Structures are given as structure tokens and as C-alpha cells.
Amino acid sequence: SETTWQNGTAKDEEMKYFTRSDSKSFITTNWGLKINDSDSLKAGERGPTLLEDLELREKITHFDHERIPERVVHARGSGAHGYFQSYGDWSNLTRAKFLSDPSIKTPVFVRFSTVAGPRGSSDTVRDVRGFATKFYTEEGNFDLVGNNIPIFFIQDAIKFPDLIHAVKAEPDRSFPSAASAHDTFYDFVSLSPETIHMVLWVLSDHGIPRSYRMMQGFGVHTFRFIAENNDWVFVKFHWKPKYGLGSLAWDEAQKISGKDPDFHRRDLWEAIENGDYPEWEFGVQIIKPNMEFKFDFDLLDPTKFIPEELVPVIPLGKMVLNRNPDNFFAETEQSVFHIGHVVPGIGFTNDPLLQGRLFSYLDTQINRHHSANFQNIPINRPVVPIHNNQRDGFMQTVVNKGRVAYYPNSLQDGSPRLTPPSHGGYKTYGEQTGGRAFRGKSPSFFNFYSQAQLFYNSLTQIEKQHLINALRFELGLVETMSIRTRMIYHFNYVDHDFASQIARIIDVPVPTAIYANLNNSSPAVSIEQYSRNTIR
Numbered sequence: 429s430e431t432t433w434q435n436g437t438a439k440d441e442e443m444k445y446f447t448r449s450d451s452k453s454f455i456t457t458n459w460g461l462k463i464n465d466s467d468s469l470k471a472g473e474r475g476p477t478l479l480e481d482l483e484l485r486e487k488i489t490h491f492d493h494e495r496i497p498e499r500v501v502h503a504r505g506s507g508a509h510g511y512f513q514s515y516g517d518w519s520n521l522t523r524a525k526f527l528s529d530p531s532i533k534t535p536v537f538v539r540f541s542t543v544a545g546p547r548g549s550s551d552t553v554r555d556v557r558g559f560a561t562k563f564y565t566e567e568g569n570f571d572l573v574g575n576n577i578p579i580f581f582i583q584d585a586i587k588f589p590d591l592i593h594a595v596k597a598e599p600d601r602s603f604p605s606a607a608s609a610h611d612t613f614y615d616f617v618s619l620s621p622e623t624i625h626m627v628l629w630v631l632s633d634h635g636i637p638r639s640y641r642m643m644q645g646f647g648v649h650t651f652r653f654i655a656e657n658n659d660w661v662f663v664k665f666h667w668k669p670k671y672g673l674g675s676l677a678w679d680e681a682q683k684i685s686g687k688d689p690d691f692h693r694r695d696l697w698e699a700i701e702n703g704d705y706p707e708w709e710f711g712v713q714i715i716k717p718n719m720e721f722k723f724d725f726d727l728l729d730p731t732k733f734i735p736e737e738l739v740p741v742i743p744l745g746k747m748v749l750n751r752n753p754d755n756f757f758a759e760t761e762q763s764v765f766h767i768g769h770v771v772p773g774i775g776f777t778n779d780p781l782l783q784g785r786l787f788s789y790l791d792t793q794i795n796r797h798h799s800a801n802f803q804n805i806p807i808n809r810p811v812v813p814i815h816n817n818q819r820d821g822f823m824q825t826v827v828n829k830g831r832v833a834y835y836p837n838s839l840q841d842g843s844p845r846l847t848p849p850s851h852g853g854y855k856t857y858g859e860q861t862g863g864r865a866f867r868g869k870s871p872s873f874f875n876f877y878s879q880a881q882l883f884y885n886s887l888t889q890i891e892k893q894h895l896i897n898a899l900r901f902e903l904g905l906v907e908t909m910s911i912r913t914r915m916i917y918h919f920n921y922v923d924h925d926f927a928s929q930i931a932r933i934i935d936v937p938v939p940t941a942i943y944a945n946l947n948n949s950s951p952a953v954s955i956e957q958y959s960r961n962t963i964r
């Protein structure tokens with residue numbers, strides 16, 4: 429097959445076609461004219477410089493336009509090329525071809541990122557890490573746009589702009605009100621109880637990875653695998669690092685941040701340059717359709733994970749990253765990932781966060797690239813041909829031939845034809861939909877603290893201490909006392925001792941113990957009641 433190459437993947441070969449090694453013997457303008465590139469054209473030996481100097485103007489103009497907007501989130505990232513190889517034939521689970529044959533090496537490009545900081549921020553900050561993988565499969569690109577934490581802060585995409593506005597720099601001063609923690613973030617999360625589970629993960633050692641090579645990856649949402657005969661299962665995607673999971677201690681992270689803000693970027697680059705190729709195992713948790721309502725949380729709720737004790741992760745294949753980009757901007761910066769890019773055999777669910785993401789990525793990428801043609805940029809192009817009737821637009825680099833750009837037509841042979849699923853075309857899983865329009869949360873989404881408690885209880889003593897120390901530090905930097913108090917209110921539902929240990933240090937009242945049924949949607953004491961009684 430075209431994607432099995434001995435020395436690199438089909439994508440590597442394609443990238444070579446677009447790579448330019450600059451000549452050492454001469455320099456030209458962008459239009460091929462050989463020039464002297466280091467002296468501007470002057471009227472006389474001591475100037476002034478002439479407007480006529482197109483060589484100067486072209487060079488400066490290009491420079492003036494070198495930056496594109498950074499990603500609105502996940503602005504800082506590092507990428508690498510590699511390949512994915514299936515362990516076997518999984519066609520009983522999914523008709524996705526890249527999972528059907530262990531002899532196929534599917535090219536991949538992975539971008540790791542932090543979420544909150546701008547493009548020039550430091551690597552070792554406490555934050556969620558993005559783990560986005562583009563599989564250039566024989567059936568088109570599949571993007572698995574995940575994170576290093578298996579759950580998310582919010583349950584509904586409509587809150588995403590609020591979450592990000594709260595976590596990024598404050599709009600009036602353009603810096604967060606204290607080091608990495610700040611009033612706006614904890615204000616938002618203290619008023620959004622669904623975030624508490626993820627807050628614990630981020631404030632634990634998972635929030636400061638040792639290396640991108642030592643990070644897990646998760647698709648977060650529940651997806652679908654659909655087999656050729658249309659049998660389907662729910663799946664959760666997992667990446668498990670061959671190196672195992674590694675974190676920095678908070679003190680180390682802060683020191684490294686000062687000495688080498690590029691620590692993770694350098695680590696990934698050097699490992700690959702030295703032939704120490706990072707590797708992950710790809711696995712899925714499989715949930716049969718008849719199990720959909722058998723959990724004490726909703727499978728569509730992205731603030732919940734499925735404990736591996738309940739549903740084990742089945743390893744399906746491995747990914748190796750073995751080549752650094754030739755050019756950071758052309759590849760890592762210009763790459764686009766979209767949760768909606770799937771191949772036959774992979775489908776979505778009604779998770780309301782996932783549904784909002786399906787809209788957001790293309791929209792933001794058109795903004796970032798000022799064009800609808802960024803799929804033609806080498807790093808984004810699939811390794812299979814693109815045929816459709818889309819035309820024109822800024823930066824169109826493809827020369828489409830013929831007089832016909834519509835379907836159906838009778839004027840031109842070879843114009844794109846519709847591809848029925850029987851010929852390998854994508855087939856949407858025919859989920860039953862319907863019901864009255866409803867703006868709100870399903871009652872099954874009101875279970876806020878049970879998995880936060882499960883997570884806390886799963887930590888070892890030293891990991892608990894790290895989490896407590898991190899929260900004492902971060903909440904101690906929050907200036908508004910009512911925000912600190914609200915955070916303790918939530919933590920009291922997770923674990924009374926945990927909440928008390930933090931409360932004592934950050935100078936807010938120690939709450940009384942609550943023995944609540946955590947799966948019950950209405951807490952024993954309402955947050956308003958609690959705040960009234962305790963806020964000074």
C-alpha cells in the first residue's frame with residue numbers, strides 16, 4: 429500500500445516535495461530575480477533610500493507579515509512526525525482501515541500544547557496539556573484532538589468562552605492577578621460546580637508533566653466505533669506512554685520555568701534527534717450499546733471518566749514519533765486539528781461539549797489562516813486526493829481544471845461523483861433524534877462531586893499532599909475571600925479533611941462535615957446558604 433514506506437511514511441515523502449533547501453550560491457526575489465540582498469538602493473553613497481527599491485520593499489513587507497494570529501487556546505505547542513501501526517485487525521469493532529491491518533504504517537503528526545498561555549509562554553506551568561494527533565489515513569485525515577487529562581472542566585460548549593476568559597489574562601491589565609492562579613479563574617470555577625473534578629486533576633501532579641513523552645492522552649468524549657455490518661459500540665480513546673507517566677514537583681517546575689521556558693519543547697526535539705523515539709500505546713474502552721445507562725453518571729457527560737476497573741482499556745496499536753519538523757512555522761504552527769475530521773468507522777455522540785467543538789474548530793481556523801484553503805498547506809493535506817466542487821478563495825494553490833464546478837452535471841466526465849457508503853463513503857451513524865427543544869442540562873448531568881471524590885481517594889498520601897499544597901498556594905493568592913470560601917464549600921463535598929486542611933492555611937472557616945449522597949443532585953447545604961453563613 430502507498431502508506432507502507434521503509435524509510436519514512438507517505439506523508440514524509442510528500443512533505444519532501446514541498447521542502448525547499450535554500451541555495452548557498454545566490455539569492456533571488458520571490459519572483460526569481462537574482463539580487464544583492466544586503467544593501468538597499470540609495471541616491472548617492474549616503475542616501476536617501478529610493479522608493480524604487482522593490483528588493484528592499486519586498487523583503488521588509490514579507491517580514492512585516494510574518495506573524496499569523498496565535499491559536500485562541502493551545503497557542504503554545506510543539507509537534508513531531510511519526511507513524512501509527514495497528515496490533516491487529518479490529519474490523520469486528522470498526523471499519524476504519526488504519527485499524528484493520530498491522531502491515532499498514534499510517535503517517536501521523538502530533539502537536540502537544542499548553543492551553544492557557546500565549547505562544548511565547550513557559551512550558552512547565554501548571555495547566556492542561558493538549559495532545560492532538562493527525563492520522564493521514566488511506567481514507568482521509570482522522571484527527572484525535574485530545575488532552576492529557578481524561579475529563580473536561582465544563583459540560584456544555586456554550587460555557588467554553590467563559591472558561592477561557594476566566595483562565596487567561598484579565599482584560600484590563602493583560603496579566604492574571606497572581607502568578608499562575610487568579611481570582612477570575614477561581615471565581616468562575618467556584619460558581620460552576622461541574623469544574624471541581626477537573627480542577628483537582630489540574631492541581632494534582634497531572635498538571636505539571638515531566639515531559640511530553642511521559643504524558644497520557646485521552647479523547648475525553650465518548651465516541652462511536654461502527655463496524656462494516658453497522659454494529660456499533662461506544663468508545664473512549666486512550667494514549668498510554670511507553671515511558672510511563674511522569675510529573676515534575678511544583679518547585680522543580682517553577683525553577684525550570686525560569687531557567688529554560690522551552691524545557692518540554694527541547695526535551696521532545698532532543699529525544700527525537702537522538703533516536704530515542706517517544707512511543708504510545710493506543711487503546712479503547714469499549715461500552716456496548718446496552719450498557720449506556722448502566723453507569724452512575726452519564727456517558728455523554730465529559731466531566732466523567734470510566735474507571736478502568738469497570739471497563740479495561742484494550743490496546744489496539746502503537747504510535748512512534750521519529751521525525752522533527754523541518755520548519756516550525758510551516759508545520760507545527762500552521763497545522764490545524766479538528767475533532768470533526770473522522771474516517772468511516774468512527775462517529776460522534778451527543779455529548780454537548782463535543783457538539784460545540786464540532787462547530788468551533790473550522791470557524792477559528794478560518795480566522796487564524798484568513799482563508800478557507802488551509803487544507804492545501806502541506807502539513808494539513810491528506811495523503812489521498814481531494815475531489816469536490818469547492819473553488820476559489822484567498823490563497824487557492826490548486827489549479828482545478830474544467831468548466832464544471834457543480835453536481836449533478838452532464839457536461840464533464842470525471843467531475844466529482846457522490847460516493848455511496850458501499851464504495852467506502854462516510855456513513856453517519858443513524859442515531860434516533862427528536863424531542864422538544866430544551867435549553868438546560870439533563871438531570872443526569874447534575875452529579876458533580878462523586879468522581880472528584882473518587883479521584884481524591886485514588887491518590888497516594890504524597891500525591892494528596894501535593895494537591896493540598898498546590899491548592900493552598902493557588903487559593904492563597906486569590907484576593908477575594910468569598911471566592912476562597914466557595915472553593916472550600918465544594919471541596920467539603922469531596923472530602924472533609926481535605927477541605928479543612930486547605931481552609932486552615934488560606935484563612936477561611938473550616939466547614940462542618942457533610943455526609944451526603946454524592947449522586948444526589950441537591951447538596952445538603954446550598955452554596956448560597958453556605959456563603960451567607962461563612963463569608964466575612
Ligand code: HEM
Pocket residue numbers: 498499500501502505539540541557558559560573574575579580584585586588647648649730763764765781784785788789792793796
Ligand atoms: C484547540 C483539545 C474543548 C475550541 C485545541 C487543541 C487541543 C484541544 C488539543 C490544540 C490543537 C492544536 O494542537 O492545534 C480540546 C479538548 C476539549 C476541548 C480535549 C474538551 C474535551 C474545546 C471546546 C471548544 C474548543 C469546548 C469550543 C467550543 C478550541 C479552539 C482551538 C482549540 C478554538 C484552537 C484551534 C486552532 O486555532 O487551530 N483544543 N479542546 N475546545 N480548541 Fe479545544
